[in-house]
Amino acid sequence: MPSTKSDWKDALFGYVNMIxxxxxxxxxRKLKEIPDEEHRRRMTRRIHNTAQRDPKIPLKPIRSEMRARIERHKLKGAEAVADVSIHLVRSYEQRSQPWLEERVERERLRFVRIGKSWRLDSVQPLDPERASEVAVPLEEEVTSDDYGRISVMPSIPYMNPKALYNAKSRVYPGSATGSHYGYGRLSRGIPYRRESAVAYAERWWNEGNPNYETFDVNCTNYVSQCLFAGGAAMNYTGRRESGWWYKGRSKDQELWSYSWAVANALQHYLAAPRAAGFRAEAVDSPEQLHLGDLICYDFDGNGRFQHNTIVTAFTPDGMPLVNANTVSSRHRYWDYRDxxxxxxxxxYRFFHIADEF
Structure with a gap:
């Protein structure tokens, strides 16, 4: 993909327009000028997968804009390497009703100068949504009743005031300190405020809340923050392999549960039965989901889930649109074929979050 001008940024502009x-x-066919064969196959596969959606789903892209922002670059002689964030804003239409999707993908591009022109040489995605995750131990404290039914014992929730969304308006009954925040058991009947979870998801979809750690693979950390903003009580056990909780970092010590930040661990936590506290119900189809519910993704089909999203809107025919992190996404179609x-x-696993905790 040569450029007629002597600036590698013009070659970048041509690449963004092409994709x-x-x-x-x-x-x-419009990708034929990408010289990086692996990336060309990667993009071709994505276009093909998206085009192969169920024809009964009339998703029609009507307008698309991509803006590239150079995060950093290094120019040395006849070579330029740049880390670039590409912000996609795409309009879809269904039954004459439009909606907007936004997504930010980061890539590392290498350009080479040939004579007086620059051309793209290679492309490497920087935020893979199927990142390999270290296996973590999982356990739950369980007890059985006289009838052999299993339920998870609720533990004391931890309330982190700095991590709260709109914290000043929130009061938690049962606080051991008698103040707005502290350790204590929550009374039954605390509602899951779906609109608050969605508002948080909309506010922070493309930047990290400074009151939390931000990870290279941030999808589950982001979803957990959204759930907490909606009123889900942390299940604080003090052990990383159990409960669902976050306290931050103390020096080099990570003080959060695996379920807070690791995709498969959160899926495991949501799937476990519990009689009280933060809990969810697995449902059969995306049509059964509500705002603030979750979708978990096992891209390899091996039972190990690698990605999580939160439902923030719906298409005109009632299918979920989701927000996510790692690849920052807003109102993205739920199936992730793109x-x-x-x-x-x-x-996929579809989880309906309980209406009350």
């Missing part, structure tokens, strides 16, 4: 047009028109991570083996 934007190819995705909008579902036309993989992700580099998606495969024919992809499996």
């Amino acid at each position: 934007n047009e190819a995705a909008l028109l579902f036309d993989e 992700s580099y991570a998606w495969t024919e083996q992809t499996r």
Whole structure:
């Protein structure tokens, strides 16, 4: 993909225009000028997967804009390497009703100068949505009643005032200190405020809340923050392999549960039965989800979940649109067929969060 001008940024501009047009028109032929064969296959596969959605789902992209921001670059002789964030804003239409999707993908691009022109040489995605995760131990404190039914014992929730969204307006009954925040058991009947969870998801979809750690693979940390903003009580056990809790970092010590920050661990926590506190119910289809519910993604189909999203809107025909992190996404169609991570083996779990805790 040569540029007629002697600036590698012009070659970058040409690349962004090319991939934007190819995705909008579902036309993989427009990618032929990408010299990086692996990336060309990667993008072709994504276009093909998206185009193969169920024809009964009339999703029609009508307008698309991509803006590239250079985060950092290094120019040395006839080579330029740049880390670039590409902000996609795409309009869809269904039954004459439009909505906007936003997504920010980060890539590392290498350009080379040939004569007086620059051309793209290679592309590497920087935020893979199918990041490999270290296996973590999982356990739950359980007890059985006289009938052999299993339930998880609730533990004392931890309330972190600095992490709260709109914290000044929140009061938790049962606080051991008698103040707005502290340790204590929550009384039954605390509602899950779905609109607050969604408002938090909308506020922080493309930047990190400074009151929390931000990770390279941030999808589950982000979703956990949204749940907490909606009123889900932390299940504080003090052990990273159990409960669902966050206290931050103390020097080099990570003070949060695996379920707070690791995709498969959160899926495991949501799937465990519990009689009280933060809990969820697995449902059969995306149509059964409400605002503030969760979708978990197993891209390899091997039972190990690698990604989580939160439902923040719906298409005109009632299918979920989701927000997510790692690849920052807002109102993205729930099936993720437009992700580099998606495969024919992809499996989903749909969790309806309890209306009361």
